Amino acid sequence: MNVKVHVKEKRFKGIEKPPSLLGFGCMRFPLKGEDPKEIDEEKAEKMLDYAYENGVNYFDTAWPYHGGASEPFVGKVLKKYPRASFHLATKMPGWEVESAADAERIFHEQLEKCQVDYFDYYLCHSLTKKSFETYKIPGVMEFLDKMKEEGRIRHLGFSFHDTPDVLEEIINYRDWDFVQLQINYLDWDFQDAKRQYEIAKENDLPVIVMEPVRGGTLAELSEEARAILEKKDPKASIASWAIRYVASLENVLVVLSGMSDMAQTEDNVRTLSDFRPLDAEEQKVLAEALEVFLEKRIIPCTECGYCIPCPEDVDIPRVINTYNQYAISKNKHIFVYLYEKLEEEHRAENCISCGECLEICPQKIDIPARMEEIRDLYGEIKKEMETKG
Numbered sequence: 001m002n003v004k005v006h007v008k009e010k011r012f013k014g015i016e017k018p019p020s021l022l023g024f025g026c027m028r029f030p031l032k033g034e035d036p037k038e039i040d041e042e043k044a045e046k047m048l049d050y051a052y053e054n055g056v057n058y059f060d061t062a063w064p065y066h067g068g069a070s071e072p073f074v075g076k077v078l079k080k081y082p083r084a085s086f087h088l089a090t091k092m093p094g095w096e097v098e099s100a101a102d103a104e105r106i107f108h109e110q111l112e113k114c115q116v117d118y119f120d121y122y123l124c125h126s127l128t129k130k131s132f133e134t135y136k137i138p139g140v141m142e143f144l145d146k147m148k149e150e151g152r153i154r155h156l157g158f159s160f161h162d163t164p165d166v167l168e169e170i171i172n173y174r175d176w177d178f179v180q181l182q183i184n185y186l187d188w189d190f191q192d193a194k195r196q197y198e199i200a201k202e203n204d205l206p207v208i209v210m211e212p213v214r215g216g217t218l219a220e221l222s223e224e225a226r227a228i229l230e231k232k233d234p235k236a237s238i239a240s241w242a243i244r245y246v247a248s249l250e251n252v253l254v255v256l257s258g259m260s261d262m263a264q265t266e267d268n269v270r271t272l273s274d275f276r277p278l279d280a281e282e283q284k285v286l287a288e289a290l291e292v293f294l295e296k297r298i299i300p301c302t303e304c305g306y307c308i309p310c311p312e313d314v315d316i317p318r319v320i321n322t323y324n325q326y327a328i329s330k331n332k333h334i335f336v337y338l339y340e341k342l343e344e345e346h347r348a349e350n351c352i353s354c355g356e357c358l359e360i361c362p363q364k365i366d367i368p369a370r371m372e373e374i375r376d377l378y379g380e381i382k383k384e385m386e387t388k389g
Contacts (some may be wrong), residue, residue, distance in 0.1 A: 006275035010113040012206040019087040022272040023058035025258035027065040037067040047265045054269045057086045063093040075114035090193035091125035100139025124158040129166045164195040172338045180208040209246045218242040225248035225293035232285045240271040248277035298324040307357040323374045332381045348375040
Protein backbone atom coordinates (compact mmCIF):
# COMPACT_ATOMS: atom_id res chain seq x y z
CA MET A 1 0.00 0.00 0.00
CA ASN A 2 1.41 3.35 -1.05
CA VAL A 3 -0.54 5.69 1.23
CA LYS A 4 -1.41 5.83 4.89
CA VAL A 5 -3.88 8.30 6.31
CA HIS A 6 -2.37 10.81 8.71
CA VAL A 7 -2.73 10.63 12.51
CA LYS A 8 -2.45 13.85 14.48
CA GLU A 9 0.82 14.12 16.38
CA LYS A 10 -0.75 16.38 19.01
CA ARG A 11 -1.47 14.64 22.30
CA PHE A 12 -5.14 14.91 23.24
CA LYS A 13 -6.37 14.76 26.81
CA GLY A 14 -7.78 11.31 27.57
CA ILE A 15 -6.92 9.90 24.13
CA GLU A 16 -4.09 7.40 24.54
CA LYS A 17 -4.18 6.07 20.99
CA PRO A 18 -5.40 8.73 18.53
CA PRO A 19 -7.39 7.41 15.55
CA SER A 20 -6.77 8.33 11.93
CA LEU A 21 -7.35 11.97 11.04
CA LEU A 22 -9.85 10.87 8.39
CA GLY A 23 -12.95 9.16 9.72
CA PHE A 24 -15.45 7.24 7.61
CA GLY A 25 -18.98 8.56 8.14
CA CYS A 26 -21.36 5.67 7.55
CA MET A 27 -24.55 7.55 6.66
CA ARG A 28 -24.25 8.05 2.88
CA PHE A 29 -23.36 4.65 1.45
CA PRO A 30 -24.29 3.95 -2.19
CA LEU A 31 -27.79 2.51 -2.57
CA LYS A 32 -29.40 -0.07 -4.82
CA GLY A 33 -32.45 2.15 -5.31
CA GLU A 34 -34.38 4.88 -3.50
CA ASP A 35 -34.83 3.10 -0.17
CA PRO A 36 -32.08 4.26 2.26
CA LYS A 37 -32.15 0.82 3.88
CA GLU A 38 -31.09 -0.82 0.61
CA ILE A 39 -27.34 -0.27 0.89
CA ASP A 40 -25.37 -1.48 -2.13
CA GLU A 41 -23.31 -3.71 0.11
CA GLU A 42 -20.84 -4.81 -2.52
CA LYS A 43 -19.83 -1.24 -3.41
CA ALA A 44 -19.96 -0.01 0.19
CA GLU A 45 -17.81 -2.87 1.47
CA LYS A 46 -15.15 -2.14 -1.16
CA MET A 47 -15.12 1.49 0.01
CA LEU A 48 -14.72 0.48 3.66
CA ASP A 49 -12.02 -2.03 2.78
CA TYR A 50 -10.10 0.53 0.72
CA ALA A 51 -10.26 3.06 3.54
CA TYR A 52 -9.15 0.52 6.14
CA GLU A 53 -6.31 -0.77 3.97
CA ASN A 54 -5.05 2.79 3.57
CA GLY A 55 -4.98 3.63 7.25
CA VAL A 56 -8.50 4.85 8.02
CA ASN A 57 -9.39 3.28 11.36
CA TYR A 58 -12.27 5.47 12.62
CA PHE A 59 -15.77 4.43 11.55
CA ASP A 60 -18.81 6.45 12.60
CA THR A 61 -22.31 5.01 12.47
CA ALA A 62 -25.57 5.66 14.32
CA TRP A 63 -28.94 4.13 15.18
CA PRO A 64 -30.96 5.97 12.46
CA TYR A 65 -28.40 5.96 9.62
CA HIS A 66 -29.75 4.28 6.48
CA GLY A 67 -33.05 3.68 8.25
CA GLY A 68 -31.32 1.50 10.83
CA ALA A 69 -29.30 -0.55 8.33
CA SER A 70 -25.93 1.16 8.87
CA GLU A 71 -25.00 -0.31 12.26
CA PRO A 72 -25.48 -3.96 11.28
CA PHE A 73 -23.81 -3.49 7.90
CA VAL A 74 -20.77 -1.74 9.36
CA GLY A 75 -20.53 -4.35 12.10
CA LYS A 76 -20.61 -7.15 9.54
CA VAL A 77 -17.85 -5.61 7.41
CA LEU A 78 -15.55 -4.69 10.28
CA LYS A 79 -15.96 -8.11 11.89
CA LYS A 80 -13.30 -9.51 9.53
CA TYR A 81 -10.67 -7.18 11.01
CA PRO A 82 -8.95 -7.47 14.42
CA ARG A 83 -11.07 -5.56 16.93
CA ALA A 84 -8.13 -3.56 18.28
CA SER A 85 -7.25 -2.33 14.78
CA PHE A 86 -10.19 0.05 14.39
CA HIS A 87 -12.16 2.64 16.36
CA LEU A 88 -15.94 2.26 16.16
CA ALA A 89 -18.29 5.11 17.04
CA THR A 90 -22.06 5.08 17.37
CA LYS A 91 -24.67 7.16 19.16
CA MET A 92 -27.53 6.99 21.63
CA PRO A 93 -30.79 8.06 19.91
CA GLY A 94 -32.11 10.27 22.69
CA TRP A 95 -35.47 10.70 20.96
CA GLU A 96 -36.11 6.99 21.60
CA VAL A 97 -35.28 7.28 25.31
CA GLU A 98 -37.92 7.85 27.99
CA SER A 99 -36.20 6.00 30.82
CA ALA A 100 -32.89 4.50 31.89
CA ALA A 101 -34.28 1.11 30.85
CA ASP A 102 -34.68 2.40 27.28
CA ALA A 103 -31.06 3.57 27.22
CA GLU A 104 -29.85 0.21 28.48
CA ARG A 105 -31.94 -1.76 25.99
CA ILE A 106 -30.83 0.36 23.02
CA PHE A 107 -27.16 0.28 23.99
CA HIS A 108 -27.03 -3.50 24.26
CA GLU A 109 -28.95 -3.80 21.00
CA GLN A 110 -26.32 -1.62 19.34
CA LEU A 111 -23.50 -3.83 20.62
CA GLU A 112 -25.31 -6.80 19.12
CA LYS A 113 -25.98 -5.06 15.80
CA CYS A 114 -22.36 -3.97 15.46
CA GLN A 115 -21.06 -7.38 16.62
CA VAL A 116 -18.66 -5.85 19.16
CA ASP A 117 -18.14 -5.96 22.91
CA TYR A 118 -17.41 -2.25 23.26
CA PHE A 119 -17.55 1.08 21.45
CA ASP A 120 -14.41 3.16 21.21
CA TYR A 121 -16.41 6.39 20.91
CA TYR A 122 -20.01 6.68 22.06
CA LEU A 123 -22.06 9.82 21.59
CA CYS A 124 -25.27 11.34 22.88
CA HIS A 125 -26.71 12.04 19.44
CA SER A 126 -27.53 15.51 18.06
CA LEU A 127 -27.80 17.48 21.28
CA THR A 128 -29.72 20.74 21.50
CA LYS A 129 -30.90 22.56 24.59
CA LYS A 130 -34.20 20.70 24.36
CA SER A 131 -32.89 17.23 23.49
CA PHE A 132 -30.29 17.35 26.27
CA GLU A 133 -33.15 17.08 28.77
CA THR A 134 -33.33 13.37 27.91
CA TYR A 135 -29.94 12.86 29.53
CA LYS A 136 -31.19 14.41 32.76
CA ILE A 137 -33.73 11.60 33.16
CA PRO A 138 -32.67 9.72 36.32
CA GLY A 139 -30.39 6.82 35.49
CA VAL A 140 -29.65 7.60 31.82
CA MET A 141 -26.22 9.23 32.18
CA GLU A 142 -25.52 7.00 35.16
CA PHE A 143 -25.98 3.98 32.89
CA LEU A 144 -23.60 5.40 30.26
CA ASP A 145 -21.04 6.16 32.97
CA LYS A 146 -21.36 2.58 34.19
CA MET A 147 -20.74 1.29 30.67
CA LYS A 148 -17.60 3.42 30.56
CA GLU A 149 -16.41 2.07 33.90
CA GLU A 150 -16.93 -1.47 32.60
CA GLY A 151 -15.00 -0.73 29.39
CA ARG A 152 -18.02 -1.04 27.11
CA ILE A 153 -17.51 2.63 26.23
CA ARG A 154 -13.94 3.83 25.89
CA HIS A 155 -14.69 7.53 25.25
CA LEU A 156 -18.01 9.26 25.95
CA GLY A 157 -19.02 12.45 24.16
CA PHE A 158 -21.82 14.10 22.21
CA SER A 159 -22.66 15.55 18.83
CA PHE A 160 -24.11 19.03 18.83
CA HIS A 161 -26.56 21.21 16.87
CA ASP A 162 -27.34 24.43 18.71
CA THR A 163 -25.85 27.80 19.69
CA PRO A 164 -22.49 28.45 21.39
CA ASP A 165 -24.11 29.35 24.73
CA VAL A 166 -25.94 26.00 24.78
CA LEU A 167 -22.68 24.20 23.94
CA GLU A 168 -21.03 25.87 26.91
CA GLU A 169 -23.94 24.86 29.13
CA ILE A 170 -23.73 21.19 28.10
CA ILE A 171 -19.94 21.06 28.42
CA ASN A 172 -20.12 22.53 31.92
CA TYR A 173 -22.87 20.13 32.99
CA ARG A 174 -20.49 17.18 33.41
CA ASP A 175 -17.16 15.71 32.28
CA TRP A 176 -16.95 14.67 28.62
CA ASP A 177 -14.16 13.04 26.63
CA PHE A 178 -14.81 14.71 23.26
CA VAL A 179 -17.35 16.66 21.25
CA GLN A 180 -18.53 16.34 17.64
CA LEU A 181 -19.22 19.68 15.91
CA GLN A 182 -20.31 20.85 12.47
CA ILE A 183 -17.31 22.83 11.27
CA ASN A 184 -16.38 23.95 7.78
CA TYR A 185 -15.02 27.11 6.20
CA LEU A 186 -18.52 28.32 5.33
CA ASP A 187 -20.03 27.81 8.79
CA TRP A 188 -16.91 29.14 10.54
CA ASP A 189 -18.53 32.59 10.51
CA PHE A 190 -21.95 31.89 8.96
CA GLN A 191 -23.09 29.60 11.79
CA ASP A 192 -20.51 30.72 14.39
CA ALA A 193 -18.66 27.39 14.22
CA LYS A 194 -15.54 29.34 15.17
CA ARG A 195 -16.93 30.13 18.61
CA GLN A 196 -18.06 26.53 19.11
CA TYR A 197 -14.57 25.30 18.24
CA GLU A 198 -13.02 27.84 20.63
CA ILE A 199 -15.31 26.74 23.47
CA ALA A 200 -14.26 23.11 22.97
CA LYS A 201 -10.61 24.11 22.86
CA GLU A 202 -10.90 26.27 25.97
CA ASN A 203 -12.34 23.24 27.77
CA ASP A 204 -9.59 20.95 26.47
CA LEU A 205 -12.08 18.77 24.58
CA PRO A 206 -10.88 17.05 21.40
CA VAL A 207 -13.11 17.88 18.43
CA ILE A 208 -14.47 15.43 15.88
CA VAL A 209 -15.64 17.35 12.82
CA MET A 210 -18.84 16.50 10.96
CA GLU A 211 -20.05 18.04 7.69
CA PRO A 212 -16.61 19.35 6.60
CA VAL A 213 -17.94 19.83 3.05
CA ARG A 214 -21.42 20.85 4.27
CA GLY A 215 -23.35 18.01 2.69
CA GLY A 216 -21.48 18.39 -0.60
CA THR A 217 -21.99 22.14 -1.00
CA LEU A 218 -18.26 22.81 -0.56
CA ALA A 219 -17.36 20.04 -2.99
CA GLU A 220 -19.11 21.94 -5.78
CA LEU A 221 -19.14 25.72 -5.13
CA SER A 222 -19.80 27.96 -8.13
CA GLU A 223 -17.90 28.08 -11.41
CA GLU A 224 -16.21 31.35 -10.44
CA ALA A 225 -15.19 30.08 -7.00
CA ARG A 226 -13.89 26.79 -8.39
CA ALA A 227 -11.75 28.68 -10.89
CA ILE A 228 -9.97 30.50 -8.06
CA LEU A 229 -9.09 27.26 -6.27
CA GLU A 230 -8.14 25.43 -9.46
CA LYS A 231 -5.80 28.22 -10.46
CA LYS A 232 -3.97 27.90 -7.15
CA ASP A 233 -3.75 24.09 -7.29
CA PRO A 234 -5.03 22.44 -10.50
CA LYS A 235 -4.44 18.95 -9.12
CA ALA A 236 -6.47 19.37 -5.91
CA SER A 237 -10.16 18.51 -5.82
CA ILE A 238 -12.55 21.21 -4.64
CA ALA A 239 -13.58 19.00 -1.71
CA SER A 240 -9.97 18.58 -0.60
CA TRP A 241 -9.76 22.29 0.26
CA ALA A 242 -12.65 21.88 2.70
CA ILE A 243 -11.18 18.71 4.23
CA ARG A 244 -7.76 20.31 4.69
CA TYR A 245 -9.30 23.44 6.19
CA VAL A 246 -10.78 21.63 9.18
CA ALA A 247 -7.93 19.11 9.44
CA SER A 248 -5.58 22.08 9.89
CA LEU A 249 -7.29 23.12 13.12
CA GLU A 250 -5.09 22.21 16.07
CA ASN A 251 -7.75 20.72 18.33
CA VAL A 252 -9.38 18.53 15.67
CA LEU A 253 -8.92 14.83 16.34
CA VAL A 254 -10.93 13.34 13.43
CA VAL A 255 -12.49 14.74 10.27
CA LEU A 256 -15.57 12.73 9.32
CA SER A 257 -16.62 12.40 5.72
CA GLY A 258 -19.85 10.69 4.71
CA MET A 259 -18.41 9.09 1.59
CA SER A 260 -20.91 7.84 -0.98
CA ASP A 261 -18.70 6.42 -3.74
CA MET A 262 -15.20 5.08 -4.31
CA ALA A 263 -14.00 8.28 -6.00
CA GLN A 264 -14.77 10.30 -2.87
CA THR A 265 -13.09 7.68 -0.70
CA GLU A 266 -9.92 7.72 -2.78
CA ASP A 267 -9.84 11.51 -2.89
CA ASN A 268 -10.23 11.85 0.87
CA VAL A 269 -7.54 9.23 1.51
CA ARG A 270 -5.22 11.12 -0.84
CA THR A 271 -5.98 14.43 0.86
CA LEU A 272 -5.25 13.21 4.38
CA SER A 273 -2.25 11.04 3.55
CA ASP A 274 1.04 12.90 3.84
CA PHE A 275 -1.14 15.69 5.21
CA ARG A 276 -0.02 19.30 5.24
CA PRO A 277 -2.08 22.06 6.85
CA LEU A 278 -3.24 24.99 4.75
CA ASP A 279 -0.60 27.70 4.67
CA ALA A 280 -1.30 31.44 4.90
CA GLU A 281 -1.45 31.90 1.14
CA GLU A 282 -3.88 28.99 0.73
CA GLN A 283 -6.06 30.38 3.51
CA LYS A 284 -6.21 33.68 1.64
CA VAL A 285 -7.13 32.00 -1.64
CA LEU A 286 -9.85 29.95 0.07
CA ALA A 287 -11.33 33.08 1.67
CA GLU A 288 -11.40 34.74 -1.75
CA ALA A 289 -13.20 31.75 -3.29
CA LEU A 290 -15.74 31.72 -0.47
CA GLU A 291 -16.45 35.43 -0.91
CA VAL A 292 -17.05 34.96 -4.63
CA PHE A 293 -19.29 31.96 -3.94
CA LEU A 294 -21.38 33.73 -1.34
CA GLU A 295 -21.88 37.02 -3.14
CA LYS A 296 -24.13 35.31 -5.69
CA ARG A 297 -25.88 33.00 -3.26
CA ILE A 298 -26.75 34.95 -0.14
CA ILE A 299 -27.90 38.40 0.94
CA PRO A 300 -24.76 40.10 2.33
CA CYS A 301 -26.32 40.95 5.70
CA THR A 302 -23.92 41.17 8.66
CA GLU A 303 -26.79 41.26 11.20
CA CYS A 304 -25.52 44.59 12.52
CA GLY A 305 -29.08 45.50 13.53
CA TYR A 306 -29.07 49.04 12.14
CA CYS A 307 -32.32 48.29 10.26
CA ILE A 308 -34.26 47.52 13.43
CA PRO A 309 -36.59 48.36 14.97
CA CYS A 310 -38.59 48.37 11.76
CA PRO A 311 -41.71 50.59 11.81
CA GLU A 312 -43.78 47.50 10.94
CA ASP A 313 -41.84 45.32 13.42
CA VAL A 314 -40.31 43.05 10.75
CA ASP A 315 -37.30 41.26 12.24
CA ILE A 316 -35.19 41.97 9.15
CA PRO A 317 -31.92 40.30 10.28
CA ARG A 318 -33.67 37.07 11.30
CA VAL A 319 -35.73 36.94 8.11
CA ILE A 320 -32.58 37.39 6.02
CA ASN A 321 -30.64 34.82 8.07
CA THR A 322 -33.41 32.28 7.49
CA TYR A 323 -33.28 32.94 3.77
CA ASN A 324 -29.48 32.74 3.68
CA GLN A 325 -29.50 29.33 5.30
CA TYR A 326 -31.86 28.15 2.58
CA ALA A 327 -29.74 29.77 -0.16
CA ILE A 328 -26.80 27.65 0.96
CA SER A 329 -28.52 24.36 1.85
CA LYS A 330 -31.54 24.45 -0.51
CA ASN A 331 -33.42 22.52 2.18
CA LYS A 332 -37.05 23.57 1.76
CA HIS A 333 -38.34 21.86 4.88
CA ILE A 334 -35.80 23.56 7.13
CA PHE A 335 -36.51 26.92 5.47
CA VAL A 336 -40.24 26.62 6.17
CA TYR A 337 -39.57 25.38 9.71
CA LEU A 338 -37.24 28.27 10.54
CA TYR A 339 -39.44 30.86 8.85
CA GLU A 340 -42.49 29.70 10.77
CA LYS A 341 -40.53 29.90 14.02
CA LEU A 342 -40.60 33.66 13.48
CA GLU A 343 -43.63 35.27 15.14
CA GLU A 344 -46.13 36.26 12.43
CA GLU A 345 -45.75 39.96 13.18
CA HIS A 346 -42.00 39.73 12.53
CA ARG A 347 -42.19 38.05 9.10
CA ALA A 348 -41.39 39.48 5.67
CA GLU A 349 -45.02 39.80 4.60
CA ASN A 350 -45.46 42.70 7.04
CA CYS A 351 -43.02 44.88 5.09
CA ILE A 352 -44.79 47.85 3.43
CA SER A 353 -41.71 49.10 1.53
CA CYS A 354 -41.55 52.34 3.51
CA GLY A 355 -37.86 52.58 2.67
CA GLU A 356 -36.55 53.69 6.08
CA CYS A 357 -34.12 50.76 6.19
CA LEU A 358 -32.60 51.68 2.82
CA GLU A 359 -31.07 54.82 4.26
CA ILE A 360 -29.36 53.13 7.20
CA CYS A 361 -28.22 49.71 5.91
CA PRO A 362 -24.39 49.80 5.82
CA GLN A 363 -24.37 47.00 3.21
CA LYS A 364 -26.73 48.95 0.88
CA ILE A 365 -29.12 46.00 0.64
CA ASP A 366 -32.43 46.63 -1.10
CA ILE A 367 -34.28 45.34 1.94
CA PRO A 368 -37.88 45.94 0.75
CA ALA A 369 -37.20 44.05 -2.49
CA ARG A 370 -35.56 41.22 -0.53
CA MET A 371 -38.49 41.03 1.90
CA GLU A 372 -40.85 40.67 -1.07
CA GLU A 373 -38.61 37.97 -2.55
CA ILE A 374 -38.50 36.02 0.73
CA ARG A 375 -42.24 36.38 1.24
CA ASP A 376 -42.92 35.00 -2.23
CA LEU A 377 -40.38 32.19 -1.78
CA TYR A 378 -42.04 31.07 1.45
CA GLY A 379 -45.46 31.15 -0.21
CA GLU A 380 -44.29 29.06 -3.18
CA ILE A 381 -42.53 26.45 -1.07
CA LYS A 382 -45.38 26.22 1.43
CA LYS A 383 -47.89 25.72 -1.37
CA GLU A 384 -45.67 23.07 -2.98
CA MET A 385 -45.36 21.19 0.30
CA GLU A 386 -49.13 21.31 0.96
CA THR A 387 -49.84 20.07 -2.58
CA LYS A 388 -47.56 17.09 -2.04
CA GLY A 389 -49.27 16.41 1.25
